[in-house]
Amino acid sequence: MGNLPGNLNAAGAWRPRRAFASIPLLLASLIALISLSATAGEPYRFDATGYLGEAGLMPDWADTMNREAAQSALLDVCLADADVCPRYYRGLRHLLLRAEGLPPKKQITLVSRYVNKKRYQDDRTARLASPLSEEPLKYRSRWATVEEFMRRGGDCEDYATTKYYLLRRLGFSADQLRIVITWERGERGYHAVLAVHLPSDEATEVLLLESDDTIKRGRRHRYRFIYSVNEESIWDHEAKQTSVSRKQPASLIKETST
Amino acid sequence: MRKLIILAASLFAASAWSDTATVKIYSLDVMERVQTLELIDVTAEKSPSANAEGLDAELQAILDEAVAIEATDEEE
Numbered sequence: 001m002g003n004l005p006g007n008l009n010a011a012g013a014w015r016p017r018r019a020f021a022s023i024p025l026l027l028a029s030l031i032a033l034i035s036l037s038a039t040a041g042e043p044y045r046f047d048a049t050g051y052l053g054e055a056g057l058m059p060d061w062a063d064t065m066n067r068e069a070a071q072s073a074l075l076d077v078c079l080a081d082a083d084v085c086p087r088y089y090r091g092l093r094h095l096l097l098r099a100e101g102l103p104p105k106k107q108i109t110l111v112s113r114y115v116n117k118k119r120y121q122d123d124r125t126a127r128l129a130s131p132l133s134e135e136p137l138k139y140r141s142r143w144a145t146v147e148e149f150m151r152r153g154g155d156c157e158d159y160a161t162t163k164y165y166l167l168r169r170l171g172f173s174a175d176q177l178r179i180v181i182t183w184e185r186g187e188r189g190y191h192a193v194l195a196v197h198l199p200s201d202e203a204t205e206v207l208l209l210e211s212d213d214t215i216k217r218g219r220r221h222r223y224r225f226i227y228s229v230n231e232e233s234i235w236d237h238e239a240k241q242t243s244v245s246r247k248q249p250a251s252l253i254k255e256t257s258t
Numbered sequence: 259m260r261k262l263i264i265l266a267a268s269l270f271a272a273s274a275w276s277d278t279a280t281v282k283i284y285s286l287d288v289m290e291r292v293q294t295l296e297l298i299d300v301t302a303e304k305s306p307s308a309n310a311e312g313l314d315a316e317l318q319a320i321l322d323e324a325v326a327i328e329a330t331d332e333e334e
Contacts, residue, residue, distance in 0.1 A: 052288060060296055091324040091327045113313065117321075155300070155301045155303065156302040156303070156304070189302055190300045212306055236295065
């Protein structure tokens with residue numbers, strides 16, 4: 001007993017020294033600190049971590065990209081000639097033409113504010129998992145194109161996709177943009193934001209464009225990032241076991257998609 | 259010597275089979291994960307935040323002009 005760091009009390013029982021007695025308290029504090037830091041999410045990062053596969057693997061998003069490609073010609077024509085512009089594009093035409101010469105940060109703010117002014121509309125539709133399935137109906141949200149959003153509004157992922165395509169028109173590359181699906185801890189719901197990767201002279205900045213008019217700059221916030229997409233890829237930010245390196249041969253992924 | 263060749267051939271066959279199995283599991287994982295992610299229902303509605311930064315005069319003017327054009331078109 002003489003080797004143990006403590007003393008015997010009056011009853012003869014071993015009593016640890018005061019320094020050791022505080023260890024449980026220190027451990028509890030450490031656990032509390034760790035859980036607090038987990039609640040405040042990490043900033044979003046634009047790296048290849050979590051690369052899951054090509055964008056075309058996600059049927060709904062692939063469908064939106066195809067529709068956008070087919071419909072974008074109308075906006076091209078509209079930008080070239082105001083007389084052939086449908087009414088729902090005239091305000092957007094003015095905005096895009098005025099935004100062309102602005103610095104990137106101003107373009108981002110302008111596009112985000114303009115899109116946020118559009119009407120919110122829940123566009124969920126009930127779908128069966130498959131025609132033969134007896135599972136209950138699943139509610140799915142169709143991701144809108146720019147034209148669809150300008151005509152009838154949309155919900156949060158439609159705000160994000162519209163900002164994505166408008167910034168692409170203003171010269172941002174696909175590598176700079178990702179539509180990010182998040183779990184919002186405070187609201188306890190899923191949310192979509194557009195992440196913009198903005199290299200500057202001093203540092204690389206990541207902006208999260210919100211549908212409430214705020215633009216969050218790479219600081220901690222209350223999001224848990226689930227996945228993100230752009231025209232080229234899907235990134236899975238949660239399931240590390242299924243995530244693969246970008247160096248993984250694409251043929252392996254294609255093999256299963258056919 | 260013959261035993262050694264058989265052993266080497268067995269090891270080679272085992273390693274080849276093992277790689278194939280891994281690829282199949284990996285591929286299934288990716289597709290299952292994509293299907294799971296697609297089912298996430300994203301519908302959050304946000305009102306303009308009081309914390310939003312103010313717009314500078316140039317951007318506010320462009321935004322007002324675009325909104326005014328749309329308003330005129332709606333009246334027609």
